[in-house]
Amino acid sequence: MLKHRALRVRNALVRECMAEFLGTFVLLLFGCAAAAQVKTSRETKGQFLSANMAFSVGVMSAMYLTKGITGAHLNPAVTLSFCALGQVRWGRLVPYCLSQLLGAYMASGLVYLVYYDAIMEFSGGVLTVYGPNETASIFATYPSEYMTLGRSFLDQVVGTGMLMLCILCLSEKRNTPAPSGLIPVIVAVIVLGISMSMSANCGAAINPARDLGPRLFTLTAGWGTEVFTCYNYWFWVPLVAPPVGGLIGTFMYELFIDWHLPDPGEPDGLSVLSTISDKTKQPSTTWDNESKVAHF
Template sequence: MTERRQLRGELISEMLAVVIIVTLGDSAAAMITLYDPSPYAQAYWGVCIAWGLAVTLAIYVTGSVSGTHANPAVTLALAIFRGFPKRKVAPYIAAQVVGGFIGAALVLQLWHPVIDAYNAAHDLTRAGGGAAGVFFTHPGEHIAPMHAFWDEVILTAFLLLGIFAITDEFNEVAPRANAGALMIGLLVATIGASGGYLEGWPINPARDFGPRLFAWLAGWGSSALPGPQAYFWVPIAGPLVGGVVGAGIYQFLIKPYLPSGRTQAQGGSAELPTSVDPQ
């Protein structure tokens, strides 16, 4: 396989992974947003587990090709700490954002009659932000944009801390073989269950910006970009910073004290995995 063909396959894989995550995850968001009573009104864990299992499915479908980063924060952290080629960072991120855009288009195809009925029933419009929560995130009650930024730094730090631990081949208590995909999905679900009401737990710039860009073109206009209080930058910057923080915590505060880490420090060597592929 030529290098160019391999990269093309990796980018298609990254795009498809985010399509899967956004299509299924945003459809769960539609279930809680557009129906009254919502099927998730008393069972928010259902939304969280839907997002988490969407991530698991994406890993099973695409992990053998690209490693299923499916998140610019993951790609950046892997490039900094685990030797992922820096020349691939921008193409991977672009493919992930395109995947978010396509996923949002599929969500609108699935849900547009319900979205239009919801907006009509509540005297809302797309331009006014009606049903926008189906596609992209926004601050919850009492949450200002700068506070949301720090929330996303913290939540995404937990995400990357967990991913680096789960995918570290030298971590003896990490899940083995294909179980890593399920554990990463459950990690995403747990973060949502713990902090999702703050600002929708984007923890992934592509998951937010791709659908936000699509919604901007599909009639939501300035309610999507730049969003109220120019909020659009928060789900981009917060996860990118938080991902580096969480990965750095694992690399500097945990990994050196693993049995394999001590061996390496004494003169051994070992290759680090460069993807979140749990296989």
Template sequence: MAETRSTTAPRVVRREPTLTGELLAEFAGTAILILFGVGVVAQVVAGQNGDDDSIHWAWGLGVTFGVYVAGRTSGAHLNPAVTVALAVFKGFAWRKVLPYSVAQLLGAFVAALIVRWVYADAIATVDPRTTFDSQGIFSTLPGAGVSIGTAFLDQVVGTALLVFLIFAVTELRATPPAANLAPFIIGLIVVAIGFAWGSNAGYAINPARDLGPRLASFLTGYSTAMREPGGQFYFWVPIVAPLIGGVLGGGLYRVLVERHLPDQTDAEQPTGRIPAEDD
């Protein structure tokens, strides 16, 4: 008897990520971001190798790699300001906002500890007393002559730009890049913000990016980590201002662009998905 073979294609079962998987992805993606971002600042300040340009590019590449790591599983927010804006405007589940933010904070904290340990000798050489001379490796500070009020405004504007452009890049009804290029474009957004808005307050534009490394530095010898050189508490600025800026940027995108985009049929929809959508 001749052998018969089934021609039925095997059924492909799509496994949806669990909340735990999403949180691990946010942790890992944010850790990658900080390993490159804080790492490059440590190399420039403590290793005395590189300049502002290398800092801007490494931060942008860190974002790119972090989004590639986490994008498929969690949408790769990597930033509580982005997570909140997505909950306000893109239907992301509010019940996930706090867990995502905690995972991002922990990823930034652990990555900053790694940088602190790896660069400990170099930091001790250039700044043995762990003063403001090297504190900026881990957390942002206002530039010389920049008031806290100006730094706050700077962070609102910078984060508004970030979220506005992320929404533009991921809007399927507009002209988004191919799904595999979106992380690279988002990284370029961060590079551009660094070049254009980096001097006033260090473009934290991300509460987790700033607070996680700030806590890591505080616990490893930087007694002034929560303050700026004038002695005032500063840690709250890169937390509150980006959260406001993210919502502002998302709102401006909705009012100025999104509501005026043409509707598209399913056949016209580009491939890919908006990473913020809560399935």
């Protein structure tokens, strides 16, 4: 124990950045590895849903891993939203985001090494963004060919907005909070739901680090500048739209839910439905005249 204490990092910010780095690394390792397996096997070893589920497992695993240190943001849009809520200091924003970005970059590199032979066999040794043998989408997200920039932006705003709207209530004690130990599982299910319902258009990045980190890796690993110039310079959409969506989802939660929740011990805050529910739980003293059995 004393040896462990001697190795403990003293600086709180450094500890938190280490956690965000490792958490995002785990998230991207699960997700991108699944995408590589599905694509390079030509869907003989998994399907589109496989990557969605793997990213969700990655979210859950990374949250259990790092939740006790930073709360497991794993996403610059989430960090920005918590800063806007005043739950995280603004001075943490840039260090957290850079740590998340680096974690995503390093995870992409490891996936590339693990699946190097499969990627080369699938692509014929030509690393491209377009065509039936493209492999860039293993790492970063790209839009469907029918998508416009404006519609792509809306897609990412809606997806990230739903993410923040649905996770902000999970630890709210004035509402119906989830058990703390189950929050990572619930967040993973929320991410899975978003991926299953909103990934056809643009891949459901909903996370700037998840997209930019792998995109930077593909730039340096041989795919070239096309990863940034393709689809009319689409790369900025998953970089800018998720933070906007996260702030919108956060504001919607505050406007429609948080501002209207009762203060602790405030009886007037009970809703009609919860009041009725409480009354139905109380035993009735009505007796059946014939059987003389109380109904509860």
